[in-house]
Amino acid sequence: MAFKEGYYGYRVGVPEVVEGIFSHFYFGGNASQEIIYQTLLPSFQTIMVFSFGSPASFLTEAGESLPVEKCVVAGPIRQALRYQLPPGARIIVVNFKDDAFFRFFGTAVITQHTVADPDALLESNCFADLWQELCTISTDAGIIDRLVAFCQPYLRERSGIAGQLATFDNPELGAIKTIAGQNNLSERAIQLQHKKHFGYSAKAISRYLRFLKAVELLQSMAAKGNSKTDWFKIIDQCGYYDQSQLIHDFNHFLHISPAQYLKFQQTVCNPRG
Structure with a gap:
């Protein structure tokens, strides 16, 4: 994906010891002089976001800005989530895998398009203290090591x-x-x-995985420089009944049509790939 000028973002894999807890870590930031807007694809994962420098913000469909002063959790992310990074903003995103968020917090659901303070969920100040620690660590590897060490005492046994x-x-x-x-x-x-x-639900994730397969196939076609999108190939390979069902899923998950997605995909982050 081509990022906007001044925006940087990259994924970092997780150590083997937490492969069942986190899917990956994401580091991003805005080195430009303008506010940068990005859209996060639905992932059906819950995320924890640490914000440094100028506070990042999530944007609701109603236009409300939800600032990330230090650390928030959100999800599971079932629909596209827009966020903005002002100049000087930096973020670290921790992506919980499967039931890991439940094992950590004892609940699996935060209301869609609402963020929560993780310290409020645990009734402690441990994440505020963790944020302070992360501010003093200068390397990605050091940050990941601290996050991994921090999480382990809190994890419940898996059902x-x-x-x-x-x-x-x-x-x-x-x-x-x-x-x-x-x-x-x-x-x-x-x-x-x-x-x-x-x-x-299992039904909801099944629908999402079908949609994600369509997105990845669409991206693959675009990357090969195809001037004309083979919509019928996407419909057939992804198990859609017809083009209207495909369009309906794009509107449901991203609030835009497949054609609009192709036009604006450089501002969309796929958290699963």
Whole structure:
């Protein structure tokens, strides 16, 4: 993805010891003299954002600005989330994986397009203290080491059902039905466990993964310099009934059409790739 002039952003992988907790870390910032606006694709992950320098802000659909003074959590991110970085702003984004946010905080859901203070969730000042520590660390590796060390004492043991849901990888079988049968539980019971630990339903994530496949195929076509997008190939390979269903998903997740996405994709960050 081509970033705007003055914007820098890059992903950093996670140490092996926390591969089941975080998917990646993201470092970004604005080295220009203008406010930079970006859009985060839905990821169905919950994120923690540390803000340094000039405060970054999330922007709601109603135009409300939600500043990130030090540290906030948001998610799971089910729809596109716009944010702005004023000159001098720097951010570090921690991306929780699967049920990791529940294991950390005891809840999996923060209201969509609302941010929360993680210290309020834990009723402590530990994240404010962590932010102060991170301000004194000058390297990405040092920051990641501190984040990894910080998180480990707070993690609860993973639920057996949540573990089965997180590691289920047979696309030919339905996870809910299969795991319900394996545990002699009703499908409704497994659905409730999925929602409790992950913050969304199995049906919702299935729809999202279909949409994400369409986005990645669209990006691949654009990267190859194709002058004309093969919409029917996208519809067929991603399992859509027709073009209207594809358009409906883009409007649902991004609030724009597929054609508009192609036009503005340089301002869109894909947190999963």
